Amino acid sequence: MSKVESPKNVRNGKSSLDDADARILAALDADARLSMSELARLIGMSAPSVSERVRRLEAAGVIRGFTIDLDTRAIGYQIRAMVRIRPLPGKLHLVERMIQERPEFIECDKITGDDPFLARLVVRSIEEMDDVLEALSEHAVTSTAVIKGTSVKRRLPPL
């Protein structure tokens, strides 16, 4: 009889994560500085195996990098906001460059809908927020929503 393929490597169209990979990703998402030997213990494999899997996940582009979760408030940026930005006609690229050059915009997505940009802004004070938005006001209409709290902290989707 013909062999039925196990579901291990066919969970999605692209990078074929198996259970071990999924557990590695979850563990590294929780603590990216785990040593390979500790990670290996958690996964129940040898360190070289786990190390090679991490290397492959990086090479495959699944892991784009290892980074820190920084509390911007702890370094003085007391206010966070989400800003929708609608450049005036002909100002799309100018405005995009302005966003990129303002380091207080720590993230910006290009989205569908009336407002082409949705950016995450951190500032030390209301005055600084006004400065940033004022600078854009000549070239774009903005809608700012201050972040009051977090319902879901960054997490991985189901693997």
Next chain:
Amino acid sequence: MSKVESPKNVRNGKSSLDDADARILAALDADARLSMSELARLIGMSAPSVSERVRRLEAAGVIRGFTIDLDTRAIGYQIRAMVRIRPLPGKLHLVERMIQERPEFIECDKITGDDPFLARLVVRSIEEMDDVLEALSEHAVTSTAVIKGTSVKRRLPPL
């Protein structure tokens, strides 16, 4: 004459980062898995000193944790969207719980303005997106903007 305090430790009200701390954070943001010895080389200090500084940055809550930057598309989540969610009267907490229990919502902020929640959604297909939004539709009004691209990748604000 009285001693003038150097600007090293007074850059903000809270955690007093000096230049070394700032460079450590920038280096770890770029690669959180740098060894302490490598990091020490980059910063120009001894490994124990740098190690102690990292420990303190964690203890101070500046570094909340070390994590991975995962490419959700590489694991099959082809579509990303930002969803504004306005619960119907009396449904605020119910809707918040629903968001939290849907793992495809990988991030959700509580914001000021007409829509109390702004969530990041990843899905494998339009059908899955419809499922998620449909589940909410009984208790909330949603506005969905598909993410077409990124203008600013997550980065640190000025330190």
Next chain:
DNA sequence: GTTGAAAATAGCACGAA
């Protein structure tokens, strides 16, 4: 994917600026 050995690293105590 595992094992085992060599090189690199981390963590600790202690001393110096």
Next chain:
DNA sequence: TTCGTGCTATTTTCAAC
């Protein structure tokens, strides 16, 4: 206090299987 040195335990890496 904050940083550097020297020690030991752990970890990483590479080879062979």
